[in-house]
Structures are given as structure tokens and as C-alpha cells.
Amino acid sequence: MKEVTIYTDGACSGNPGPGGWAAVLMYGELKKEMTGGEKHTTNNRMELQAALSSLQALKRPCKVKLHTDSAYLQNCFKQRWYVNWEKNGWKNSRKEPVENKDLWQQLLQETRRHDVEFIKVKGHADDKWNNRCDELARGAVPQ
Known part of the structure; x- marks a missing residue:
């Protein structure tokens, strides 16, 4: 299996509001930057969309x-929240529908296709690629 490093980030102007997402994919010397945005969304949706895309x-x-x-993204996979969500018909511990179910279901499909390790980085710190994703995500927010 090829080993790929990915950095992702989401941004929102208001929450909800217009939002953007970004990802930097790295394989050897190759780098690919990806971005996208939505006119009405949340920061969490943009974080998930970055990982999914x-x-x-x-x-x-x-x-x-x-x-x-994103602690939201990382904790779901590290703490395996999705196991109970799937078992309980996509209801959370409060018996309410899981927010962003559509993106979570697609993300689960992708994490089952790939061998994914989620690594938490501190936002707005001194991480070059996290900072680049933040810049790209903010730039992708629709005006």
C-alpha cells in the first residue's frame, strides 16, 4: 500500500454560515492541494468534508x-463513536439523530477502504501544513 500524508481543515464565517474546507495530500515529493466551499454550512461539516474529499x-x-x-473528527474515530451510532440506527447517546450523518457514513466507507490513522494537531500553532490548510480553507469560504 502506498503511504500518503494528508492535512485537512475546515473554516466557517459564522457557525452556521458560509464555509470552506481544504486538504493537502502528500506522497513522496508530490503534493496536491484541494479546496471547496458551501454558502450555508457549519465548521464541523467543513472539517468532515475536508477529510472525506x-x-x-x-x-x-x-x-x-x-x-x-478537529477534535470532533478525530475523537469519532479514536473513541469509535460510530460503532454505537451504527448499532443504534444513527442515534447518539441522547437518542437524537447523529448530526452530519450523511458525511459520517461516507467517511466510514472511505476509512474502510483505506488504512487511516487520525493524528490530532494543534490548530493555529506552528505546524506548516495545518497552517497552509487553514489559509486555503479560509480562502475557499464563499463571499
């Missing part, structure tokens, strides 16, 4: 180190 861009199953500053 980056994984969907991989043409074949890969070993992925996905760096994120």
Missing part, C-alpha cells in the same frame, strides 16, 4: 496518516 481523491487503497485539528 481527500480520502475520495485517492485512486486506490492507501495507508493514510490524516492530520486534523
Whole structure:
């Protein structure tokens, strides 16, 4: 399996409001930057969309180190929240529908296709690629 490093970030102007997402994919010396945005969304949706779009861009199953500053994204996979969500018909611990179910379901499909390790990075710190994703995500927010 090819080993790919991915950094992702989401941004929102208001929450909800217009939002953008970004990802930087790295394989050896190759780098690819991806961005997108929506006129009405949330910061969490943009964080999930960044991860989803980056994984969907991989043409074949890969070993992925996905760096994120989103505790929401990382905790779901590290703490395996999705196991109970699936078991409970996509209801959370309060018996309410899981927010962003559509993106979570697609993300689960991608994480089952790839070997993904989620790595938490501190946002707005001194991480070159996280800072680049933040810049790209803010730039992708529709005006």
C-alpha cells in the first residue's frame, strides 16, 4: 500500500454560515492541494468534508496518516463513536439523530477502504501544513 500524508481543515464565517474546507495530500515529493466551499454550512461539516474529499481523491487503497485539528473528527474515530451510532440506527447517546450523518457514513466507507490513522494537531500553532490548510480553507469560504 502506498503511504500518503494528508492535512485537512475546515473554516466557517459564522457557525452556521458560509464555509470552506481544504486538504493537502502528500506522497513522496508530490503534493496536491484541494479546496471547496458551501454558502450555508457549519465548521464541523467543513472539517468532515475536508477529510472525506481527500480520502475520495485517492485512486486506490492507501495507508493514510490524516492530520486534523478537529477534535470532533478525530475523537469519532479514536473513541469509535460510530460503532454505537451504527448499532443504534444513527442515534447518539441522547437518542437524537447523529448530526452530519450523511458525511459520517461516507467517511466510514472511505476509512474502510483505506488504512487511516487520525493524528490530532494543534490548530493555529506552528505546524506548516495545518497552517497552509487553514489559509486555503479560509480562502475557499464563499463571499
